[in-house]
Amino acid sequence: MAAVVDEAKCNACKTCAEVCPVEAITVESKAKVDPDTCVDCGTCVEECPEGAISLP
Numbered sequence: 001m002a003a004v005v006d007e008a009k010c011n012a013c014k015t016c017a018e019v020c021p022v023e024a025i026t027v028e029s030k031a032k033v034d035p036d037t038c039v040d041c042g043t044c045v046e047e048c049p050e051g052a053i054s055l056p
Helices: 016-017 043-045
Strands: 025-027 032-033
Touching: 016 025, 016 043
Parallel strands: none
Antiparallel strands: 025 032
């Protein structure tokens, strides 16, 4: 399962997209994870300053 973004917590800072090793995250108004590209590494979860990303 891919990482999940809590849109209520996301402030679109782009930290997750910058640290994602497989470039599975894009950010416009909120972060969005491409489930086909995400490898469930957890890097975005650890680096998100708002705690807006989790792994199911």
